[in-house]
Amino acid sequence: MTAHTTDRLPAALPRRSFLKMAAGSGFALGLYPLAGAAQGTPPATPQGAAVAAAMAGELKPSQQPGAFVRVAADGAVTVMVNRLDFGQGVHTALPMLVAEEMDADWRLVRAELAPAAEAYKDAGFGIQMVGGSNSIKSSWLQYRELGARARAMFVNAAAQRWNVPASQVRVADGVVSAGSRRATFGELAEAAMKQPMPASVTLKQPADFKLLGQPTRRLDAPAKSSGRQSFGIDLRPAQARVVLIARPPVFGAKLASVDDAKALAVKGVSKVLRIPLDRGATGVAVVADGYWPAKMGRDALGLSWNTDGVEKVSTDALLQRYSEMARQPGLKARVADTSALAGAPRRISAEYRFPYLAHAPMEPLNCVIDFRGDACTVTVGSQFQTLDHAAVAATLGLPPDKVTLNTAMAGGGFGRRAVPSSEYVVEAAQVAKAWRAAGGQGPLQLMWSREDDIRGGYYRPMHVHRAEIGLDAQGKVLAWQHTIVGQSILTGTPFESFMVKNGIDAVSTEGVVDTPYGFPIALDVHHPKVNVPVLWWRSVGHTHTAYVMETLVDELAAAAGQDPVAFRRTLLGDRHPRVRAALDLAVARSGYGQRKLPAGRAWGVAVHESFSSVVAYVVEASVADGQPVLHRAVAGVHCNFAVNPLTVEAQVQGAVLMALGTTLPGAAITLKDGVVEQSNFGDYTVARMNQMPRVEVHIVPSTEAPTGMGEPGFPALAPALANAVAALTGQRLRELPFKLA
Structure with a gap:
């Protein structure tokens, strides 16, 4: 360099x-x-x-x-x-x-x-x-x-x-x-x-x-x-009041009536305000002296909602709809000759299902706002400061130079704090405007409870993939028809103009359309309209595309009678040296093929490039009481020059645990009659510390300009674990979270 x-x-x-x-x-x-x-x-x-x-x-x-x-x-x-x-x-x-x-x-x-x-x-x-x-x-x-x-x-x-x-x-x-x-x-x-x-x-x-x-x-x-670090949720100014908002239980439902008498009777409750919400809904804001009186007041509200004309999504029916769409032609994201499918001597037919997922950061959404009529100060853990700043100014009718937006340290986000509509920041501005119009003064702290967070929408989209792969007698791929069904994240956002082409959302196809393996893939896409708000989620489209591709590659290796690492190396050849280098490093440092694992354990391998970085995993896993157990994960990382190797290591460690969480029972957002069925960590699973495996991170040396590491550690972990389970049980896991027979 x-x-x-x-x-x-x-x-x-x-x-x-x-x-x-x-x-x-x-x-x-x-x-x-x-x-x-x-x-x-x-x-x-x-x-x-x-x-x-x-x-x-x-x-x-x-x-x-x-x-x-x-x-x-x-x-x-x-x-x-x-x-x-x-x-x-x-x-x-x-x-x-x-x-x-x-x-x-x-x-x-x-x-x-x-x-x-x-x-x-x-x-x-x-x-x-x-x-x-x-x-x-x-x-x-x-x-x-x-x-x-x-x-x-x-x-x-x-x-x-x-x-x-x-x-x-x-x-x-x-x-x-x-x-x-x-x-x-x-x-x-x-x-x-x-x-x-x-x-x-x-x-x-x-x-x-x-x-x-x-x-x-x-x-x-x-x-x-x-414990001395202050996060946004800790930054409540003196004399600030706390705001909680009652939102419709079905996305897009209209407020029919509200009885606030019992709420106003709660000690510490100052006001009950109606405010416009994101997606055209109306919310009811309770302003109180602290979080607990605000919650008590909100719980005491008598609310009724009008759901006429609103789609009431149920997960089972939606999955069936997606499955049917996956068998139909869609928008053409990648074209290839699939005529060999009909006469192929061997065939793999696979349907994959991925649920809605909540971001569930450690710190729920919050925002401190001080609207003084002619000026406003906002303190928020924003991923999109420019958009949020402009949205507050527009909501309050202020010139942008009269709005100050300070950035607070945030306890996680995984994409949830980057809403193009500036949803929760606009909510805070709407409450501040209504509060001042009602004679209120002083700063407000808008807070979301954990239940608000889980039920509040903007999820990782649900997806169904269908792959029809034709093989010759030796297991070589002759043709591959692939279809992806899932909502577009980018349509209707400022990013649509350059990331949605010919109706196809680029983040839905990443990881398949640009696979490094050289397969003759024809890729179709469906973007159904569904009354469930969706958003990017850590590693975005790669959360599902990497899983499909890397488990299918393992299945193809088995069909060809080849070792899964050797099979990948042959496919990669010399065309993708960074992918090959990450894979080789993980394999070498793990001891794969060089030592015998304890009885009941198996290796699992996966490698994936996302956001210009490559992460390969070689894992050791077993199955106990009908559930996979991840014992060890060895990562080979190619992110070019590593500015701070400790940060790279930490990002991979965190990604391992988060990705592991997506495989566990209960790691799904489901809906029935339009209502989200989960509400807190009691019924929405995230991985716990006692499930954390031993993680080793090894970085390929490079002096080239660095690439990113916030997300690339996530995609390859779950398929590596699934491949280990397949080696142990013979079962190909085509759904997240895992469901072992």
Whole structure:
């Protein structure tokens, strides 16, 4: 990998173009237009052209260190993290990128979650967001360039102070030196702030990294492990009231009547308000002095709902409908000649079923909002800060610059905090507006209970796959007709324009349409309209496509009389070296084929690429009391350069447990007559700590630009376990959660 050079910035800007931030004793290093320039009049100086260029948009806010880096007098370096951290580790990994190029003392590096602002938008998506395992991938160069620019400004400040050439100045661990002269970042911060922005910066080569690539403990680990970390649900301002909302039991039902007398009689209940909800419904909000009186008040409401004209979904009937659709031609996602199916000597017919799934993060949804009539402040663990900020402003009828959205640390999300309609944030704004109109004042904290979360919608879609595969006498695939049935996640969202083509939602087919194995697959898709709200869920389409493909590959290996690892290697050939490398590493480190397993155990193998990263699993499993038991999972990971190997390891460990949970009895959202049947962890299964297997994570060495790891650890685990069960029992598991005969 060669050094990266960027030269998108002008050679210099006047000293006044750097903004001194009133943030304690610190200074922010950044690039800002002059006051005159901001008003449309570039200054009459040699640098006027550069300022005019900034006004013309050539200088992006996301390139300016001033929005991202703050240096205090004691040398502490605070890095603004432009994305929500809800367990994936960007609160540490992004500051690592800055600190490496800045040559900061890691012991003095801090992190803060950034508010919604133009500077913090993802360059690829054009909005401030986290999703699709893009955080490190999208910020890899951006954050390093920010650190390199800040470093250059400190070098120039020192060179000017000591009257030496900049080439003689060195930086290490937050200390700038030239010969015997030394100064800390804190001592030079004010002078560095006044330096011109460098025209270009040259980034380090991987061989020169000191911090990046090293296992690094998370900055937020001490607070989280000791219980001192505040999450959104903890951030209730003084005098804030708590809000709970009664929502319709059937999606889309209308409120017919409400009797709030008993609710208002509950001590601590202040108001009962009717508010518009997402999807055209009406909700009833109970405002109270705390969570418990709000819950008691909501439970005491007398509510009736009108479901006329509303589809009342029942899971069994919907599955039957999907199964029938899977036997019919659909939209053409991939075309191949399947004429050999009719005369194939051997045939595999397989139907797979996947249920609706709730995200069920540890921390349910919540939002603090303070609407003051002419301005509003929102604090929320948002994955989509830009969309949520705009939605609050529109709901309240405020100019965007009158709304401040602060990002709170969140306890999980898995996609649930990234709703294109900004559902729960808009709910908070609707309550705040109604509360103020009713004479109420002060901040409100909207909270969802666990039951609200499980029953509240926006699930991983239910899917049915059907595969008809024709084989020759030796087990070679001659033709493959594949059909996927499931709701579109992206239709009707801002992502539809570039991720839904010819009516086909790209996230429904990922993992099949782009399989690395070279099978002659013809792929049809059906996107039925169903009255169940759906959303992305960790690893999105790969949650089901990887399972289908990797269990079928194992079945095909058996039909061909080949070892499942050797079969995959032959199919992959040399065309997919990263997939092959991850698989080979997992196999080598697991001992697969090299040692005998204890009686009653079997190997299971699967490998899958998602979000530009590859994860392969070799697992050891058994069956006890009619249920699979996962004992050990060895992962081979190819995510290119691993910024923080500990974060990669943690993401895979978490993904193993979450994926294991999808195989357990009760891991499904079901509906009857339009009503969700599950309500809490008593009837909606997630994996528990005592089910966690031994997990070993091994990373393929690479110096290429990193790819994502928030989601890729998930898809291949369940099929690897299913393949082990098939080796033990001969039963091919075609449904999640598992149902062993």
